[in-house]
Amino acid sequence: MDILIDTNRLGLSDNPESFNPLLSTIIFLHDSLGCIELWRDFPKKISTLINCNVLSYDRQGYGKSNSFSELKRNKNYLHKEADVLAKLIDQLSLKNVILFGHSDGGSIALLAASLYPKKIKGIITEGAHVFVEKETLQGIRNAKVAYETTNLKEKLARYHGEKTEDVFRMWTETWLSSSFQNWNIESYLPAIQCPSLIIQGENDEYGSMDQVSSIVQKTSGKSKSLIIPNVGHTPHKESTDIVLKKTKDFTLNL
Incomplete structure (x- = not known):
């Protein structure tokens, strides 16, 4: 599987005794330009606060994972990632899985919970998309301008290295x-x-x-919304305390 798993947090390889099969495991699914490192210490804070296992991984092409095997996406690329996630859950024999997905990761979480309902105990999404709208497209166009005129490319290269151009291009070209x-x-x-x-x-x-x-209206399970004032696309960074508290409340009520 051409992805990189943060096993230190889950404790499945370097520190296997830290993984408690009786606890829930929260899997963090990064956004369209993200990776393990860009979650920073948020998963660790969640683990400490809730007393759960946490796992994050770089999807293929991102962070320290292998390069993309294909350099052009079709409309089902997020469905494919949901399939990879399901295989990962099986491969690691994870039970009581909760998904925490940001942006693209949120859409993957929704698809995984739909396609593999028996594997997923609950989902948390941030800025997830279920259809294309003008706000999304304009945001991507603005990001393209920033990539060409600011140091955004250099910032992303710290995390994606030589894959940076492919990461950014495949995101923008696909959605636009x-x-x-x-x-x-x-x-x-x-x-x-x-x-x-x-x-x-x-x-x-x-x-x-x-x-x-x-x-919220279309899911069959109990679904709650959390709209955070004066915050943009990354609530877990911009309003960490609120997201931590609401995540704790949600997971403890599952």
């Missing part, structure tokens, strides 16, 4: 392509049976409240 404009995963939402906490910043530059409304 004409063939992707009718991408929509709302039909998968009714199959989500587990509880979900849907988080979004009030000032999210990549999506409107319509994304949250659709998820």
